[in-house]
Amino acid sequence: MSAPEKHSIFVNYLPERWKASVQETSSPRATHCIYWQRRLKCLASTKEDPSTAEELDITFQQDDFDQDIGHGILQPMLVNSDVVQPLQERRFQLGENHTATSLASVVAQDIPLNNKQQSVMKKILAEALAWANHPYDASRRNQLLLCITGEGGTGKSQILKAIVAAMHLLGRRDEIMLMAPTGAAADMIGGNTYHTSLGISINRLQKGATASRITRLWAHKTIVFIDEMSMLDLTMLSVGNHHCMIARSLNRSSPDLFGGLAVVILIGDFFQFPPV
Numbered sequence: 138m139s140a141p142e143k144h145s146i147f148v149n150y151l152p153e154r155w156k157a158s159v160q161e162t163s164s165p166r167a168t169h170c171i172y173w174q175r176r177l178k179c180l181a182s183t184k185e186d187p188s189t190a191e192e193l194d195i196t197f198q199q200d201d202f203d204q205d206i207g208h209g210i211l212q213p214m215l216v217n218s219d220v221v222q223p224l225q226e227r228r229f230q231l232g233e234n235h236t237a238t239s240l241a242s243v244v245a246q247d248i249p250l251n252n253k254q255q256s257v258m259k260k261i262l263a264e265a266l267a268w269a270n271h272p273y274d275a276s277r278r279n280q281l282l283l284c285i286t287g288e289g290g291t292g293k294s295q296i297l298k299a300i301v302a303a304m305h306l307l308g309r310r311d312e313i314m315l316m317a318p319t320g321a322a323a324d325m326i327g328g329n330t331y332h333t334s335l336g337i338s339i340n341r342l343q344k345g346a347t348a349s350r351i352t353r354l355w356a357h358k359t360i361v362f363i364d365e366m367s368m369l370d371l372t373m374l375s376v377g378n379h380h381c382m383i384a385r386s387l388n389r390s391s392p393d394l395f396g397g398l399a400v401v402i403l404i405g406d407f408f409q410f411p412p413v
């Protein structure tokens with residue numbers, strides 16, 4: 138159908154009192170503009186002018202507006218993925234006597250986890266629960282050193298996300314250190330860079346201030362995640378380990394890694410990014 142034909146059909150469809158002004162214009166685009174302008178004006182004045190309301194009712198019978206939502210205003214609506222239960226509700230579900238298994242199943246309601254992810258998560262949480270409120274004790278401590286690897290998209294970060302959520306439920310989110318070798322990778326997990334977290338700097342003048350900040354940062358930590366591990370070479374890992382040992386005031390002869398934190402987790406895939 139040609140544009141003028143469409144235009145005349147459209148004009149015929151309009152209420153009588155609008156036709157005159159619309160017919161004065163020859164362009165279909167201009168007609169549309171006038172039409173919508175008038176309708177929007179009518180929407181705003183429906184209450185004050187009953188005759189306009191009547192006319193609108195007739196016009197809207199062939200329209201795709203949903204009048205139930207009130208004056209055609211679009212309302213924000215929740216979709217399924219937005220319906221996340223409030224923290225308090227999840228804590229109530231969890232109860233006082235929680236275990237790693239019950240904690241994992243509560244978290245899995247919001248963050249889907251497959252069997253492998255769940256078992257890794259339970260292992261980490263069991264350790265975190267066992268060491269809650271315990272000061273470092275080298276004679277008792279058996280560090281959990283974990284390496285989570287797999288191709289991109291296999292759900293490694295999902296485990297991290299679930300652990301953070303679980304610790305948040307327990308009110309122990311602050312006990313997790315999240316770091317990655319680059320700013321972009323650190324951003325992805327809501328953490329800091331490896332260098333910032335461990336005070337690794339080439340600027341010697343800042344050393345004193347950095348040392349006290351790092352000591353405070355690493356106090357009362359239970360779990361450390363190092364994401365994108367393939368981007369760290371052995372030297373950088375060793376430097377980080379050394380800085381952490383100092384920050385946590387660990388005896389230098391101790392065989393424990395990363396300041397003797399209960400859980401040390403490296404995540405990544407050696408087939409992805411090489412050391413930076």
Ligand SMILES: Nc1ncnc2c1ncn2[C@@H]1O[C@H](COP(=O)(O)OP(=O)(O)OP(=O)(O)O)[C@@H](O)[C@H]1O
Pocket residue numbers: 249250251254287288289290291292293294295296406
């Ligand atoms: N068990 C699961 N059920 C449903 N979706 C999942 C599950 N595990 C992970 N996903 C989804 O799959 C996608 C990839 O997961 P994730 O980012 O954890 O992979 P990854 O192994 O960390 O990838 P990369 O190495 O690229 O960072 C994400 O959108 C995540 O939400």
